[in-house]
Every structure is written in C-alpha cells, then in structure tokens.
Amino acid sequence: MKTKDKIINRVTLRFPSLSENERFARLAVSGFVSSLDPALDELSEIKTAVSEAVTNCIVHAYRDTVGEIRMELRLLEGCRLYISISDKGCGISDIDKAREPLFTTAPDEERAGLGFAIMESFTDKLRVRSRPGHGTAVTMLRALRTRKPADETRS
Numbered sequence: 001m002k003t004k005d006k007i008i009n010r011v012t013l014r015f016p017s018l019s020e021n022e023r024f025a026r027l028a029v030s031g032f033v034s035s036l037d038p039a040l041d042e043l044s045e046i047k048t049a050v051s052e053a054v055t056n057c058i059v060h061a062y063r064d065t066v067g068e069i070r071m072e073l074r075l076l077e078g079c080r081l082y083i084s085i086s087d088k089g090c091g092i093s094d095i096d097k098a099r100e101p102l103f104t105t106a107p108d109e110e111r112a113g114l115g116f117a118i119m120e121s122f123t124d125k126l127r128v129r130s131r132p133g134h135g136t137a138v139t140m141l142r143a144l145r146t147r148k149p150a151d152e153t154r155s
C-alpha cells in the first residue's frame with residue numbers, strides 16, 4: 001500500500017490467540033466489507049486468507065502460550081481492501097523458506113504448509129515482515145470486484 005492511498009474506512013481489532021477467535025476474525029472481515037456487497041466467491045476468498053493468517057498466529061507465533069493478535073482492516077479508494085495481521089510471537093527466521101508451498105515447521109500436526117500460498121493466491125499482494133523473537137506482520141491487499149462503489153456506501 002502506498003502512503004498516499006486514501007482511506008475510506010478503517011478498523012483495528014486486538015484479540016487473544018484463542019482458537020475460537022479464528023472464526024471471529026472471519027466474521028469481522030466479512031462485516032467490514034459487507035457494505036460493498038461483495039460477490040460470494042470473493043468474500044469467501046478474503047475470509048480464507050484472513051483465517052490462514054490468524055491461524056498462523058495461534059498455532060505458530062504463540063505456540064505454547066496465548067498472546068495478542070492485532071488485525072487492521074482498511075477500505076482504500078478504488079474498492080481495495082488492505083488487511084494487516086500481526087503478532088508479537090516467536091517470529092520467522094527464514095521468510096522466503098516459510099513462504100514456499102508445502103514448507104511447514106509443524107508436519108506432525110498435519111499442517112500442509114499451504115497457508116502462505118493460499119494467502120498469496122487469494123490476494124493481489126502479500127507482504128511478510130518478521131523478526132525472530134519479536135513477531136510477524138502479514139499485510140495483504142485485495143481489489144474488490146464490488147457491485148457498489150465504496151463512495152456510495154457513505155451517507
């Protein structure tokens with residue numbers, strides 16, 4: 001996202017890394033974009049991308065503990081959705097490796113190593129920043145094939 005992008009709407013949520021909050025995050029992003037009346041397939045892809053990022057915070061970042069997950073949603077001019085999901089967990093030592101399809105550090109837990117690949121395919125841009133011991137931030141940008149222009153949603 002470029003800094004000059006005009007923000008039409010924005011919410012920031014913070015919640016603990018409890019498994020039930022994966023569902024909450026899906027519902028939250030769904031509610032955030034609902035005024036744009038997105039197509040069902042599009043909504044489903046966005047919810048899945050959010051779910052993968054939040055699940056990673058729950059199962060990897062805060063592996064044996066519960067920590068805070070921060071999710072920021074922005075609706076940008078031109079019907080583009082910006083999603084940022086970050087944690088202050090264990091971090092990722094090799095981001096390029098972690099982003100490779102089928103790479104997982106948790107094969108014993110039936111993880112497929114496909115979360116980042118899914119996020120990448122369901123969004124237009126995926127950025128991963130991380131510092132081992134400090135946490136990880138995942139940002140995604142997705143243009144919405146909306147039936148209602150964002151500006152019309154404002155009263």
Ligand SMILES: Nc1ncnc2c1ncn2[C@@H]1O[C@H](COP(=O)(O)OP(=O)(O)OP(=O)(O)O)[C@@H](O)[C@H]1O
Nearest residue numbers: 056060061091098104105111112113114115116136
């Ligand atoms: N927020 C995070 N904090 C720490 N490590 C992470 C985080 N997100 C991803 N990782 C690391 O990146 C690897 C790849 O993540 P990815 O989501 O692609 O696969 P996975 O979670 O292992 O499997 P799947 O998502 O298919 O269940 C993980 O195995 C983990 O080591």
Ligand SMILES: [Mg+2]
Nearest residue numbers: 052056115116
């Ligand atoms: Mg994953």
